[in-house]
Amino acid sequence: xxxxxxxAGLSGAIVHDAIVPARAPWLHHVAxxxxxxxxxxxxxxxxxxxxxATADDAERYSAQDTVxxxxxxxxxxxxxxxxxxxxxxxxxxxxSVDYHDTIGGACSCESNTLRYGHHTKAEHACVENFLEAxxxxxxxxxxxxxxxxxxxxxxxxxxxxxxxxDGISAPGLTVDLHAEMDxxxxxxxxxxxxxxxxxxxxxxxxxxxxx
Amino acid sequence: xxxxxSNPLAARDHARRMAxxxxxxxxxxPPVADDLPAGVSVDDLLWEETIAAGGYATRRVARGTxxxxxxxxxxACASLLVFNADMPxxxxxxxxxxxxQWNAYLGQGKLxxxxxxxxxxxxxxxxxxTHDAFCGTSNAASNAAKYGEGRNSGAxxxxxxxxxxxxxxxxxxxxxxxxxVNLFKGATIAADGAIVPEIGPFAPGxxxxxxxxxxxxxxxxxxxxxxxxREQWTVTPLRATAWRGQVTPEDDPIRTATPEGLRAFLNVExxxxx
Numbered sequence: 212x213x214x215x216x217x218x219a220g221l222s223g224a225i226v227h228d229a230i231v232p233a234r235a236p237w238l239h240h241v242a243x244x245x246x247x248x249x250x251x252x253x254x255x256x257x258x259x260x261x262x263x264a265t266a267d268d269a270e271r272y273s274a275q276d277t278v279x280x281x282x283x284x285x286x287x288x289x290x291x292x293x294x295x296x297x298x299x300x301x302x303x304x305x306x307s308v309d310y311h312d313t314i315g316g317a318c319s320c321e322s323n324t325l326r327y328g329h330h331t332k333a334e335h336a337c338v339e340n341f342l343e344a345x346x347x348x349x350x351x352x353x354x355x356x357x358x359x360x361x362x363x364x365x366x367x368x369x370x371x372x373x374x375x376x377d378g379i380s381a382p383g384l385t386v387d388l389h390a391e392m393d394x395x396x397x398x399x400x401x402x403x404x405x406x407x408x409x410x411x412x413x414x415x416x417x418x419x420x421x422x
Numbered sequence: 423x424x425x426x427x428s429n430p431l432a433a434r435d436h437a438r439r440m441a442x443x444x445x446x447x448x449x450x451x452p453p454v455a456d457d458l459p460a461g462v463s464v465d466d467l468l469w470e471e472t473i474a475a476g477g478y479a480t481r482r483v484a485r486g487t488x489x490x491x492x493x494x495x496x497x498a499c500a501s502l503l504v505f506n507a508d509m510p511x512x513x514x515x516x517x518x519x520x521x522x523q524w525n526a527y528l529g530q531g532k533l534x535x536x537x538x539x540x541x542x543x544x545x546x547x548x549x550x551x552t553h554d555a556f557c558g559t560s561n562a563a564s565n566a567a568k569y570g571e572g573r574n575s576g577a578x579x580x581x582x583x584x585x586x587x588x589x590x591x592x593x594x595x596x597x598x599x600x601x602x603v604n605l606f607k608g609a610t611i612a613a614d615g616a617i618v619p620e621i622g623p624f625a626p627g628x629x630x631x632x633x634x635x636x637x638x639x640x641x642x643x644x645x646x647x648x649x650x651x652r653e654q655w656t657v658t659p660l661r662a663t664a665w666r667g668q669v670t671p672e673d674d675p676i677r678t679a680t681p682e683g684l685r686a687f688l689n690v691e692x693x694x695x696x
Contacts, residue, residue: 367615
């Protein structure tokens, strides 16, 4: 029997293990103390990611609090993912990619019309996935805020130029997130096909939760 | 208890004697401003208010309105939320604002974009140049950690708590306070992603003029920038002035500056096609 390479380095019992198909949403409750591993199965797949405090979902991930508190835009090993009230929600315990993005936000049908043209309005988009998943628990559009893009690369040049460029991820690379409180994780496995964030080919990712 | 205020009429007279008091930070009603730009009629003046250090203000602003903010003494930090007044679930999206414009920095000609692919406001004029779309604002916990005190009712209120009060005046709540932009206090980004705050203090009188591209609700909090390195909670008053203006015409240079921005204006114009 072969050893599953995607479990390397994980300790604790596996309490959840799911494949998120290409372009699909995913919602899961992760308890304080548990670890969520995201596996970029085929490489160069952006994973758009939001967090809500399970006990009070008006408290949610805040990209601005997260980057201001660490004084840096990039999410690296040790980054504390903070809420809109400044509290630690999860910590990046390990990552096999140097850094992840939290300034690029999520693609939406509406922003796609600006970035690429109105011909893209009917395409799949992350905000549609965020809405679909959040609606299951009574959250709606007001609850969608700028998110994290795991495995996505958004450099900022000296003149301020920024853009989503070729990924720095590869098949089998992972990020491990330690829950600092009970959190509701909402993911869009990014369906974007008009920029390099998914290598122009959205692919599945794997979600593993250990306790 | 004061004997002279022991009955309602005495209390009324006492209250009425305050009329006409002038302080540094207050609204002027009806609005008066002696420094409107050339060509702007005093009849079109809509709003004149000086927002206190640590204070906030909020107002519904019609499409076409110009909103001028002046950092009176060089240490204001105008943290700004913007909503579609008719449908406040549509609001400023800082990620789309920088991503769609392919640039991290705000300044003259830049657009403040909503999460529905539309322009909420554009930056018509800017002689400050130090603004910030990344850091957000302080909250009660961060102010308590930094200044020893962060309560809304205390000496060092936070930007988030000011925003909460401001949005509440429009029937909105905690879920509606979204990531903000900061005007007058800046942040630049180093090659390794490090945030380099530009806190000043700056020369007094720097100004920004915004143009409402939709009917919007603005909420402005004037609290120290969240990365202000000073140990003391330091901020100075902010002046807001608004006047009526023409809705952006088809040949407007900001509207036509980029293909992405033009499509954002087309989406606004489509929304108002009723």
